[in-house]
Amino acid sequence: MWVYVKDLKKHIGQEVELKGWVWRSRSSGKIAFINLRDGTGIVQVVVEASSVSTDTFQNAKKLRMESSLIVKGTVKEEARAPGGVEIHAKEVIPLQIPKEDFPINKPDHSIEYLMDHRHLWLRSRRQMHILNIRDAVLKGIRKFYWENGFIQIDTPIFTGAIGESAGNLFEIDYFDYGKVYLAQTGQLYLEAACMALGKVYNLGPTFRAEKSKTRRHLIEFWMNEAEVAFYEHEDNLKLQENLVSYIVKFVLENAAEHLHALKRDISKLEKIEPPFPRITYTEAVKLLQKKGFNIQWGDDFGGDEETEIAKQFEKPVFVTHYPRKAKAFYMQPDPENPDVVLCDDLIAPEGYGEIIGASQRIHDYNLLIERLKEFNLPIDAYDWYLDLRKFGSVPHSGFGLGVERTIAWIAGLEHIREAIPFPRTLYRIHP
Amino acid sequence: MWVYVKDLKKHIGQEVELKGWVWRSRSSGKIAFINLRDGTGIVQVVVEASSVSTDTFQNAKKLRMESSLIVKGTVKEEARAPGGVEIHAKEVIPLQIPKEDFPINKPDHSIEYLMDHRHLWLRSRRQMHILNIRDAVLKGIRKFYWENGFIQIDTPIFTGAIGESAGNLFEIDYFDYGKVYLAQTGQLYLEAACMALGKVYNLGPTFRAEKSKTRRHLIEFWMNEAEVAFYEHEDNLKLQENLVSYIVKFVLENAAEHLHALKRDISKLEKIEPPFPRITYTEAVKLLQKKGFNIQWGDDFGGDEETEIAKQFEKPVFVTHYPRKAKAFYMQPDPENPDVVLCDDLIAPEGYGEIIGASQRIHDYNLLIERLKEFNLPIDAYDWYLDLRKFGSVPHSGFGLGVERTIAWIAGLEHIREAIPFPRTLYRIHP
Ligand SMILES: [Mg+2]
Numbered sequence: 001m002w003v004y005v006k007d008l009k010k011h012i013g014q015e016v017e018l019k020g021w022v023w024r025s026r027s028s029g030k031i032a033f034i035n036l037r038d039g040t041g042i043v044q045v046v047v048e049a050s051s052v053s054t055d056t057f058q059n060a061k062k063l064r065m066e067s068s069l070i071v072k073g074t075v076k077e078e079a080r081a082p083g084g085v086e087i088h089a090k091e092v093i094p095l096q097i098p099k100e101d102f103p104i105n106k107p108d109h110s111i112e113y114l115m116d117h118r119h120l121w122l123r124s125r126r127q128m129h130i131l132n133i134r135d136a137v138l139k140g141i142r143k144f145y146w147e148n149g150f151i152q153i154d155t156p157i158f159t160g161a162i163g164e165s166a167g168n169l170f171e172i173d174y175f176d177y178g179k180v181y182l183a184q185t186g187q188l189y190l191e192a193a194c195m196a197l198g199k200v201y202n203l204g205p206t207f208r209a210e211k212s213k214t215r216r217h218l219i220e221f222w223m224n225e226a227e228v229a230f231y232e233h234e235d236n237l238k239l240q241e242n243l244v245s246y247i248v249k250f251v252l253e254n255a256a257e258h259l260h261a262l263k264r265d266i267s268k269l270e271k272i273e274p275p276f277p278r279i280t281y282t283e284a285v286k287l288l289q290k291k292g293f294n295i296q297w298g299d300d301f302g303g304d305e306e307t308e309i310a311k312q313f314e315k316p317v318f319v320t321h322y323p324r325k326a327k328a329f330y331m332q333p334d335p336e337n338p339d340v341v342l343c344d345d346l347i348a349p350e351g352y353g354e355i356i357g358a359s360q361r362i363h364d365y366n367l368l369i370e371r372l373k374e375f376n377l378p379i380d381a382y383d384w385y386l387d388l389r390k391f392g393s394v395p396h397s398g399f400g401l402g403v404e405r406t407i408a409w410i411a412g413l414e415h416i417r418e419a420i421p422f423p424r425t426l427y428r429i430h431p
Numbered sequence: 432m433w434v435y436v437k438d439l440k441k442h443i444g445q446e447v448e449l450k451g452w453v454w455r456s457r458s459s460g461k462i463a464f465i466n467l468r469d470g471t472g473i474v475q476v477v478v479e480a481s482s483v484s485t486d487t488f489q490n491a492k493k494l495r496m497e498s499s500l501i502v503k504g505t506v507k508e509e510a511r512a513p514g515g516v517e518i519h520a521k522e523v524i525p526l527q528i529p530k531e532d533f534p535i536n537k538p539d540h541s542i543e544y545l546m547d548h549r550h551l552w553l554r555s556r557r558q559m560h561i562l563n564i565r566d567a568v569l570k571g572i573r574k575f576y577w578e579n580g581f582i583q584i585d586t587p588i589f590t591g592a593i594g595e596s597a598g599n600l601f602e603i604d605y606f607d608y609g610k611v612y613l614a615q616t617g618q619l620y621l622e623a624a625c626m627a628l629g630k631v632y633n634l635g636p637t638f639r640a641e642k643s644k645t646r647r648h649l650i651e652f653w654m655n656e657a658e659v660a661f662y663e664h665e666d667n668l669k670l671q672e673n674l675v676s677y678i679v680k681f682v683l684e685n686a687a688e689h690l691h692a693l694k695r696d697i698s699k700l701e702k703i704e705p706p707f708p709r710i711t712y713t714e715a716v717k718l719l720q721k722k723g724f725n726i727q728w729g730d731d732f733g734g735d736e737e738t739e740i741a742k743q744f745e746k747p748v749f750v751t752h753y754p755r756k757a758k759a760f761y762m763q764p765d766p767e768n769p770d771v772v773l774c775d776d777l778i779a780p781e782g783y784g785e786i787i788g789a790s791q792r793i794h795d796y797n798l799l800i801e802r803l804k805e806f807n808l809p810i811d812a813y814d815w816y817l818d819l820r821k822f823g824s825v826p827h828s829g830f831g832l833g834v835e836r837t838i839a840w841i842a843g844l845e846h847i848r849e850a851i852p853f854p855r856t857l858y859r860i861h862p
């Protein structure tokens with residue numbers, strides 16, 4: 001019976017069949033050891049010359065790194081083994097033994113080399129742990145929305161030239177229609193959908209033709225956006241801190257072994273629970289000035305500023321009430337000070353930077369027209385978006401969470417490129 | 432306390448606040464009725480002149496379709512009402528009353544008109560039911576993979592020119608790199624990932640620059656692909672019939688009210704359980720010839736052929752063992768007849784067409800090289816894909832499920848364009 005490594009503990013004393021690859025192997029005289037991986041874990045297979053056929057023992061000795069094989073044997077309890085079990089082999093059947101050394105076999109390959117071999121690098125333990133954490137983060141996001149009555153609305157990738165910043169868009173020739181663009185956000189569509197369904201979210205790939213080459217940027221990344229009718233700024237902040245806390249808790253409960261394997265300091269993640277600290281943009285500027293940053297009210301924050309702000313807190317921190325002119329046209333002004341808007345950036349601890357951008361949206365038709373003009377945006381292109389303010393407009397709020405940045409923070413990765421299976425950066429679309 | 436319509440039954444006798452939009456309203460003399468929708472349901476609000484202020488009663492009479500409003504009132508049990516409750520209003524607070532008639536207010540708008548107003552059309556009951564069914568289908572897909580030990584691997588959208596059919600690709604200028612293409616499939620990447628993680632799946636948008644204008648085609652659609660190391664043709668068929676049966680059951684259990692509202696014949700869906708019938712391509716050709724179709728062995732099936740085959744069965748039917756030359760280069764030949772391959776198309780009942788394309792993949796390096804040559808494909812572009820056959824190659828299989836086609840079938844939709852929130856077709860990318 002074919003059993004996965006992760007399930008071996010349920011089969012102690014039984015004869016099973018394992019299918020996988022050689023992680024490491026060694027032999028000496030009358031005994032061979034194969035560390036077999038199958039994607040769910042690694043188990044040690046013991047092959048004793050005295051208890052198998054000559055063929056099987058010869059097969060076991062021939063194996064090399066990443067040979068594929070089938071092993072038949074008995075599951076034995078073994079307290080000293082990592083998974084608590086080992087396999088006493090009866091039969092070892094090689095499927096394919098590589099003719100060359102496996103390309104990823106040294107501890108000091110350059111990052112360029114590793115990325116060139118991403119299709120094979122995925123088999124390393126570190127990458128398997130990261131991908132399992134990614135899987136848990138994505139599950140956590142979904143479960144949060146499922147439990148909170150949100151409907152998934154998949155927003156389109158092909159769009160006209162509307163969105164946040166028309167600058168960094170990828171263009172496509174669309175049949176006889178002319179140019180279309182790859183969406184940088186589904187927000188405007190989610191705004192339409194939340195007027196139909198109340199609470200909606202998306203989760204999918206996003207594209208930014210930005211010539212940034214930092215450890216926090218990808219050209220193709222995943223984003224989760226949510227939008228809720230009748231939510232105002234305060235509701236929006238609570239939703240975000242609940243979501244982020246839920247994700248972290250979910251990963252701690254479901255992927256702790258992978259965090260441990262990456263030597264992530266779990267105690268830092270265990271502190272992540274609502275409420276999150278909040279400071280206004282204006283307070284943040286004062287704080288940065290006091291720390292010696294050359295920054296003026298009205299400037300946007302870069303990575304260094306975000307890191308300095310985050311350092312003051314053990315949890316993610318909301319920076320709220322940015323200057324209207326530094327943010328997108330659709331943000332609702334603060335009724336107490338129309339120079340700032342009801343928005344927030346959520347900055348992760350430990351220097352991982354902004355993981356959420358959020359705001360209450362303008363719901364007044366005339367104010368929105370005024371802002372489109374102030375930002376020199378083509379009013380015609382926003383025809384349907386303006387309709388939402390003509391037919392039963394209501395206050396509403398939402399946000400976008402960067403999935404890879406969230407993964408990088410939770411897993412404790414130095415660079416975001418490891419947080420996605422096949423990263424696309426400025427100079428890389430292969431493999 | 433703000434309560435959603437779907438939760439009203441838990442608040443019978445209590446005073447609540449509802450936030451939403453006017454679905455329909457009418458008044459006569461001393462009484463007004465407002466059907467309020469909030470995205471989770473519709474409830475009747477009764478406003479009696481004798482029990483509210485003059486302002487509130489005047490407000491209630493002023494309301495028109497899609498006005499946004501807040502209602503405060505008491506929840507009363509009312510067996511004759513659709514949700515079993517109605518609201519006796521204390522206060523009616525209009526938020527925004529449209530100056531124009533709501534654009535979607537007649538039963539006979541043309542499909543072009545409705546699609547031009549998709550951002551508002553989403554508020555119609557029919558579209559809300561469909562989007563709830565879509566949400567349930569997507570949840571069902573995920574839960575299946577979660578329960579069966581699969582890891583989500585998000586495959587890239589930006590890719591080099593490799594994939595199934597280089598014909599229908601959208602092109603992008605990628606910085607100094609040159610042309611890149613929007614992926615039509617993540618299969619090749621999933622093949623790499625399944626060698627690392629065993630069982631993997633994706634679920635995301637896919638793009639096909641195909642000038643098809645049928646009720647089964649979208650330019651941008653969602654696809655779910657899965658790939659499993661060590662799975663052969665037979666395992667692959669079982670995985671597919673289990674997945675599809677799971678999705679249907681999940682929707683029946685979690686979205687039955689929405690199926691009923693669309694008048695879907697539930698009894699047809701209740702029959703969907705494993706095993707699914709199977710016929711070979713060769714048998715299907717004979718069947719079609721007997722029915723008078725002008726088709727020869729070697730031809731591919733179109734929509735009409737698929738519908739005729741599907742008519743013979745009450746469940747989805749697997750058509751297996753297609754001619755090698757009619758399918759993609761990477762399919763494993765049948766050991767008993769190398770002119771056909773170990774593949775299947777799963778054809779939905781009731782004329783909904785192909786919802787899955789699947790195959791066992793070639794795992795032998797030399798055979799794969801031979802096929803690349805036979806199909807005139809550039810071997811260089813497949814360098815990393817070929818690596819998978821050099822380092823621990825194993826038999827493996829997978830498939831791709833068309834999400835919108837699956838939704839169209841389950842919801843009983845005539846056209847696939849209603850199965851996605853913002854459809855992109857040959858002539859439409861707006862709104
Ligand atoms: Mg920022």
Ligand SMILES: [Mg+2]
Binds near residue numbers: 785
């Ligand atoms: Mg077909």
